[in-house]
Amino acid sequence: MKITDILNESVVRTNLPGSSKEEIINEMIELAGSQKQVSDKERMRTAIFDREKIMSTGVGSGFAIPHGKTDAVSDIVAAFAVTAQPIDYQSLDDQPVRLIFLLVGRDNMVGPHIKLLSRISRLMNNEDFRKQLLEAETPEDILELFRQEEAAITEG
Amino acid sequence: MAIEYLLLIGSLLILISIAFVKLSDNMGVPTLLLFLCIGMLAGSEGPGGIYFNDPHLAQSIGIITLVFILFSGGLSTHWQEVKPVFWESVSLATFGVFVTGVAVGIFISIAFNISLLTGLLIGSIVSSTDAAAVFSVLRSKQVSLRGQLKPLLELESGSNDPMAVFLTIGIIHIITIPQTTIGSVILLFFVQMSLGAIMGIGLGKTLVFVINRLKLTYEGIYSVFALAFAALIYGATAALGGSGFLAVYVAGLIIGNDEFIQKRSLLRFFDGLAWLSQIAMFLTLGLLVFPSHVLSILGIGLLTSVILMFFARPLSVFFLLALSKFNWRERTFISWVGLRGAVPIVLATFPLLAGLPEAEFIFNVVFFIVLTSALFQGWSIPAVARLLHVDAPYEIKRQYPIESVPVKGVDTELIDLIIPYNSAIADKPIVELDMPEDSLIVLISRGDNFIVPSGGTVLQEGDSVLVLVNKNNLPIVRKIFEKQQELAERGDVSN
Numbered sequence: 001m002k003i004t005d006i007l008n009e010s011v012v013r014t015n016l017p018g019s020s021k022e023e024i025i026n027e028m029i030e031l032a033g034s035q036k037q038v039s040d041k042e043r044m045r046t047a048i049f050d051r052e053k054i055m056s057t058g059v060g061s062g063f064a065i066p067h068g069k070t071d072a073v074s075d076i077v078a079a080f081a082v083t084a085q086p087i088d089y090q091s092l093d094d095q096p097v098r099l100i101f102l103l104v105g106r107d108n109m110v111g112p113h114i115k116l117l118s119r120i121s122r123l124m125n126n127e128d129f130r131k132q133l134l135e136a137e138t139p140e141d142i143l144e145l146f147r148q149e150e151a152a153i154t155e156g
Numbered sequence: 157m158a159i160e161y162l163l164l165i166g167s168l169l170i171l172i173s174i175a176f177v178k179l180s181d182n183m184g185v186p187t188l189l190l191f192l193c194i195g196m197l198a199g200s201e202g203p204g205g206i207y208f209n210d211p212h213l214a215q216s217i218g219i220i221t222l223v224f225i226l227f228s229g230g231l232s233t234h235w236q237e238v239k240p241v242f243w244e245s246v247s248l249a250t251f252g253v254f255v256t257g258v259a260v261g262i263f264i265s266i267a268f269n270i271s272l273l274t275g276l277l278i279g280s281i282v283s284s285t286d287a288a289a290v291f292s293v294l295r296s297k298q299v300s301l302r303g304q305l306k307p308l309l310e311l312e313s314g315s316n317d318p319m320a321v322f323l324t325i326g327i328i329h330i331i332t333i334p335q336t337t338i339g340s341v342i343l344l345f346f347v348q349m350s351l352g353a354i355m356g357i358g359l360g361k362t363l364v365f366v367i368n369r370l371k372l373t374y375e376g377i378y379s380v381f382a383l384a385f386a387a388l389i390y391g392a393t394a395a396l397g398g399s400g401f402l403a404v405y406v407a408g409l410i411i412g413n414d415e416f417i418q419k420r421s422l423l424r425f426f427d428g429l430a431w432l433s434q435i436a437m438f439l440t441l442g443l444l445v446f447p448s449h450v451l452s453i454l455g456i457g458l459l460t461s462v463i464l465m466f467f468a469r470p471l472s473v474f475f476l477l478a479l480s481k482f483n484w485r486e487r488t489f490i491s492w493v494g495l496r497g498a499v500p501i502v503l504a505t506f507p508l509l510a511g512l513p514e515a516e517f518i519f520n521v522v523f524f525i526v527l528t529s530a531l532f533q534g535w536s537i538p539a540v541a542r543l544l545h546v547d548a549p550y551e552i553k554r555q556y557p558i559e560s561v562p563v564k565g566v567d568t569e570l571i572d573l574i575i576p577y578n579s580a581i582a583d584k585p586i587v588e589l590d591m592p593e594d595s596l597i598v599l600i601s602r603g604d605n606f607i608v609p610s611g612g613t614v615l616q617e618g619d620s621v622l623v624l625v626n627k628n629n630l631p632i633v634r635k636i637f638e639k640q641q642e643l644a645e646r647g648d649v650s651n
Contacts, residue, residue: 051572054571054573054630054634055573055634055637055638056638057574059574059575059576059577059618060576060577060578060579060640061577061578063577065574067572069572092576092579092638092640093576093577093578093640110570110572110622111606113572114572114599114601114620114621114622115601115604115606115620117572117574117601117620118574118601118602118603118618118619118620119603119604121574121575121617121618121619121620122602122603122618122619124618125577125617125618153603
């Protein structure tokens with residue numbers, strides 16, 4: 001499964017409002033949670049915040065990837081946003097976060113879930129790519145950037 | 157016989173035996189009985205028609221396989237479980253064996269008008285029990301035992317073979333060298349047992365120490381090393397005049413309850429080896445016996461069996477556990493679970509080799525006793541356990557996606573983590589992470605690949621991993637994964 005398969009214009013935002021980690025994650029849940037694959041947004045929220053308690057998903061370099069697994073979704077849902085302001089996310093490197101990827105998988109689909117997690121975190125571990133995302137003006141630009149970057153990685 | 161036929165026949169016998177393990181699971185018959193029967197059927201009086209009458213070879217196979225069975229038995233015995241019943245088990249394994257042997261001996265020498273020494277020899281040979289047979293039956297019937305019964309039976313049966321061996325050798329000694337004094341036999345007892353225990357403890361600890369410092373490149377060699385060491389423990393102890401069987405069992409117990417590298421693969425290796433040993437031993441013993449000869453002692457065999465099951469074993473159990481915390485139901489059950497296994501048959505080859513005139517007779521009687529004990533006691537154990545209310549629901553072990561040692565009563569869970577950017581653990585092999593003992597990285601996802609990690613696998617930034625972790629250890633694991641590289645080490649310092 002490709003990252004661009006699970007993103008679409010309705011779940012990608014630039015200038016996401018919010019000033020705290022919690023606010024931002026909740027905004028992301030609103031974004032992803034309005035899709036038809038989500039049967040229970042609150043259970044999805046619980047799964048994400050439960051996972052966050054185990055260890056911060058702010059993996060560093062201004063990027064965070066809140067995620068969780070729940071049976072409240074029928075298929076993988078995702079959202080991506082660039083925040084309007086830097087957020088204190090309690091990241092592992094203590095740097096503020098501006099790039100957020102939300103990923104929610106089905107309970108019994110561990111394989112695809114962790115595969116996407118590693119794909120996304122690997123893609124985001126590229127300073128140029130992060131810079132381009134920060135500078136993108138519209139959701140379409142962001143999707144196009146993901147498309148290009150993913151294609152480059154798959155070919156390489 | 158040409159080697160290809162030897163391999164063909166040997167492997168076929170083993171494969172048939174394994175096929176019957178499945179069958180015995182369904183029927184609740186002790187596996188040892190089936191292996192013996194397959195050996196008999198393959199023998200000269202069965203359809204197999206293989207003529208085998210070499211007690212010397214049979215005894216050698218018996219001793220070698222017994223060394224590995226006992227070592228493996230020690231390895232899989234959990235000290236914490238058997239500790240509370242240590243003294244009860246040990247007294248059953250020593251005095252209990254003695255009382256059983258003497259009671260059987262006196263009875264049959266009176267009943268069948270044979271010499272007291274021959275009677276005592278038979279009694280000694282059949283005096284030790286085999287609990288592996290018991291637990292295989294219980295497991296297949298999905299029955300467990302209440303309270304301390306399981307550890308007691310486990311430790312008793314694992315540790316009572318040396319005593320039976322000693323009694324057998326001691327009596328053969330008295331028969332063949334008439335001027336032997338009781339005093340010298342008692343001295344022999346103390347030398348055998350103390351040397352056996354000391355060598356077992358000392359060499360067991362040595363093995364753990366050495367194995368942790370070996371730094372061998374190939375995992376497989378650790379098993380070979382331990383295998384050779386187990387044989388060494390037996391050989392060295394026996395050569396010095398100690399009980400080699402006691403030494404290997406004690407060493408197994410010491411090693412199995414200590415921590416060392418490659419423990420899992422070693423335990424597995426010896427579990428497999430113990431199975432192979434059991435199959436090989438019983439097949440050999442089944443081949444060695446001539447069923448028609450066994451039938452000729454039907455009367456005396458049957459009566460001796462009855463005496464052993466209903467009189468001698470209960471006598472020793474009730475006598476030695478008189479002051480113990482076990483209630484009468486439990487004592488009755490312990491009495492009934494005096495299954496005789498391979499050791500008596502192996503010991504029955506000793507008189508043959510010593511050239512005793514009654515050796516053939518003794519061998520057949522012993523063989524018959526083992527057969528009836530395995531058949532009647534083995535088969536009836538689940539029912540007897542229920543009847544005496546000492547059974548407990550069988551716990552089906554939880555299946556984990558990958559082998560681990562879950563700690564009892566504590567929650568273990570599978571969590572997913574991402575290796576952070578600039579993580580201190582990136583580019584390090586997993587063995588160097590100092591993960592808590594009961595935590596395990598089960599799977600690594602990197603790009604489009606899944607990697608099943610081994611200790612040498614190196615983690616990378618952005619990998620996502622599945623970690624099996626004990627909830628108590630979560631903070632430790634978190635700390636390991638959260639650790640960032642020192643700023644100076646970072647290749648690119650992001651803004």
